[in-house]
Amino acid sequence: MNNSSGRRRDVTVADVAKEAQVSKAQAARALGDYGAVSDEVRERVLAAAETLNYRPNELARTMNTGKSHTIGVVVGDIENPHFGLAMRGISDTAKASGFDVILINTGENLDAEVDAVRVLLDKRVDGFIVAPVSSPDSEHLHRVQESGRPLVLFDRKVSGLDVDVVAVDMTAVARESTAELIDAGHERIAFISTYRSEQAFRHGLTITSSPIAERLAGMELAFQKARLPFPDDLVRFNAGDPTSVAQITKDLLLDSRAATAIVASDGLIALGVVEEIQKLGLEIPKDISFLMYDDFAWTRLIRPPLTVISQPVYEMGAAAATAVVRKIQRTSTGTKTPDFKAKLVNRGSVGRAKSIKSANMCPEIYGAL
Amino acid sequence: MNNSSGRRRDVTVADVAKEAQVSKAQAARALGDYGAVSDEVRERVLAAAETLNYRPNELARTMNTGKSHTIGVVVGDIENPHFGLAMRGISDTAKASGFDVILINTGENLDAEVDAVRVLLDKRVDGFIVAPVSSPDSEHLHRVQESGRPLVLFDRKVSGLDVDVVAVDMTAVARESTAELIDAGHERIAFISTYRSEQAFRHGLTITSSPIAERLAGMELAFQKARLPFPDDLVRFNAGDPTSVAQITKDLLLDSRAATAIVASDGLIALGVVEEIQKLGLEIPKDISFLMYDDFAWTRLIRPPLTVISQPVYEMGAAAATAVVRKIQRTSTGTKTPDFKAKLVNRGSVGRAKSIKSANMCPEIYGAL
DNA sequence: GTGAAAGCGCTAACAA
């Protein structure tokens, strides 16, 4: 009857102590499982806690200890199943180690990311996993480091920030897949990415997103090896929304020196590119070859099934969690995070290059404009 | 030099007060923007805070005020773009009202959901948005209510819990779409859902997930109207993972009284069903008609494009956020959350029912077994 | 093993 009306005051250690007839300190020790407590006292305290239905105030605990048993995750776009899957890897692993996981979504927006980091820092999470937006700005990440809380980067490394990074090296697979395209006769290979840049691509341009930089480097390598000029003009950035993706795709396909193959940098872009290709009445791979990063279920459903570069996303999430947990517990037994490899999955969207002319002459395409 | 080595102690209001030569209370008032402070003092305090690089300890604040300016979101499966999109609606809206949003993913697991709620309660979030797993167990949600913190349910209502629910009423659209299937000659219409149940479906079975209950009710209504017996045997639950989805699909299509149309309860199931249909060498909609809930981009990419029931997910997320924020601020101006409607988007996956025999006689299907 | 008392960094109540 003591708590039926209105909001009851929470039961505190003091209450439990009184009930168990011990000091507050002893009660706290028994409840918090630290310090020295006799079996008898512990039992009495635990019993009292039970009857009073005591629930520890984690906030107060965190304030004193600085620990929250929580890992904070910051991702750019939770709508992208890539991160959804990674998130599951993180949660599963973290939970197994006794850590809660909270996530903040930033919508690939730097300000939001800075905010998210601040919030998590304020909440005193024990460790961070961040998939940073591609931006040279990393003051907020440095703040995390200064706070002394472990930080693990996911997918992208940030220059000037010396922390663990869980990512696959895209250079090799980008090179390999580009080589296959070249072997199939493609020289006009386009690359579309959400990477934000005012400047158009040219060899040597500084790219602040490591996975994008690596993909381009791999492509350039393949062209170099084949002694072919790299088609700078077909590298397109800023494909952050469906409209841009559609526009870029159209540009790429209707240009007088049209692309014969398109590489989509992520699943969301791929969706837009394929849709636009279909709208233009073109056929994959007869009219245009297509290759994308990330292997989602829908890529196997469309005809032809798409050739993709698959990444072990769940495992990477798990590895990221393992890495932070280790650091939090200071059990960094020198165990380096494993190397992850992406691999090319050949399905049916890459074919022999079509001569540039024929695509351009096709009247219904012009009509589609 | 005072903070170069090791972890520096955070600067506190006391430090700022000293620097500004005012009392701790005045400094706190100026910093926290409450109470009465003269312009002069405020300025001095703010300046001092600036030079000392003061950062308020939100945890301490929360402990005193009970408020955290944070909304906690609990969803079942962040890999499902349905929730990803909802999440964006929530974040955008909450942020606009000055609330941070943190999310916990439960993997459609009740224990995880209970845990998530506890964590969020412990972190003293100001309000909850929960997309509960379909389970009659709702003690944890009642605990939220007892805590006095606003709770808004997303997608599913929970019986015995009197809170705002942001969801579309599926009955009408389920009825309508089923009627169209019946018009096209379908009587053997299957329904596949992740809903967990030991018992097979039969009329009158209690279903603890409101959207599923509504969909089935709508279907039954349509059959009733058409004076046709409802095919109880084609309602399949427990399609929680790809393997079960594949198995169920096979069952449904190879049975002696096979389904002529399949309705997938969500996008993840749809992926599995379509893949299996293709594997069996069947064609949509010639051999089997198909209908699914949620309108994702990939449904427009496959041939034929899929007929779907689209829901205004982003708007629903936004509405949920608006609702909690209102409750938190106690500005419930009687404004009821708007009604959301799902709508049938006819594309190309529904065709006329094929006679049951012909599908079963198809030799390559038996081969696929 | 135990308890008293002093924090953590902040807000809140009360006088002045």
Next chain:
DNA sequence: TTGTTAGCGCTTTCAC
């Protein structure tokens, strides 16, 4: 408007 004094619920000295 200002300052003093108590808290919030917990952990952590430090004696005993």
